[in-house]
Amino acid sequence: MAQRQKIAFQGEYGAFSEQAALAFFGNGCTPVPREGFRDVFQDVLTKKVSAGIVPVENSLFGSVHQNFDLLQEFPLSIVGEVKLRIRMNLMSLPGTSLRSVRNVYSHPQALGQSDRFLRSLKDVTLHQFYDTAGAAKMIAEQQLTGAAAIASLQAAEHYGLKVLKKGIETDRQNFTRFVVLSRTPVRPRGAAKTSLIFSTNHAPGSLVQCLSLFAERGVNLLKIESRPIVGRPWEYLFFVDVAGSSTDEHLVSALTEMKEHTSSLKILGSYTIGKVVR
Structure with missing residues (x-):
């Protein structure tokens, strides 16, 4: 087996x-x-x-x-x-009613994503927790009354909690x-994307020069995000997703020339564009 x-x-x-x-x-x-x-x-x-x-x-x-x-x-x-x-769901110990809930626990993002529903509750205190399912586990293990967690339906089933309200997220999208x-890269099949991280030379126009290399070769830029470099105030790393595999000729050309305009460049991986699970 x-x-x-x-x-x-x-x-x-x-x-x-x-x-x-x-x-x-x-x-x-x-x-x-x-x-x-x-x-x-x-x-x-x-x-x-x-x-x-x-x-x-x-x-x-x-x-x-x-x-x-x-x-x-x-x-x-x-x-x-x-x-x-x-999908966010409010859950508690069996026998708890929605009206009796006074404390709600969940991950900060889950609390934020359920903000509209939570504002409709009266006399409720919100508590940030390290994990959505962890909040459900804590309520079940400690048998907390008057408490509820925001987590998945699977968490409710796993920890024996009652679902008070399904689908409380503010936006369905x-x-x-x-x-x-x-540890090992893969060769993507079908439509692919490549993720990379780079920092530019400290010179005017360096970022524009890097990004223009993709545009000139018809490479679609899917995402760009900046993060500060620790220990180097006001300098940034750029996280980028582009369409295609790092072995594609046009992307190889762009990445090769890009090295002239960057102080560091790391290809995080090329992989098949993922499915959407609803």
Whole structure:
């Protein structure tokens, strides 16, 4: 019998990251919960797991900056992606009514994404927690009365909680993009994208020169984001997604010339454009 792939994710069982792992790898994988994002990267690097999966951006709340920093730090490759529709649900101990809830626990992004519903509740205090599913687990283990968590339906089922209200997210077009991490790069099949990080030479027009190399070769720029460089005030790293594989002739040409205008350049990986899971 083939050994099941172990896939590290941040959070507890029932977390959206676990759903993303199952959506990408299928039910034949074994999701492995880890406390922090750095733990996921470290487990992949040290071969404790076959791969890892982490969120990098949400359609409503933007990028998960810590994971961009970790992508720069760790010598790992992005080998895939999946975009997961996020549905927020309010849950509590069985026997709890919506009117009796006085404290709501969840990850800061989940609280923010459910802001309109939460503002409709009276006399409720919001508490930030490290993980959506972790909030559900805490309520179940500590048997907290008058408390509710915002998490997935899978978390409610896993921890034996009652769902008080389904679909409390403010915007139904709520998606999170997850990337899959591996020690070894892959050759993408079909439509591909390439992710890279670079810093420019400290000279006027350097960023424009870099980006124009893609435009001149008809390479579609899919995403660009800047992050400050630690220890170098007012200097930035740029995270970029472009259409195509790093082995495509036009992209090879752009990246080769780009080295003349950058002080650092790291290709994070080329991979097949991921599916949207609703």
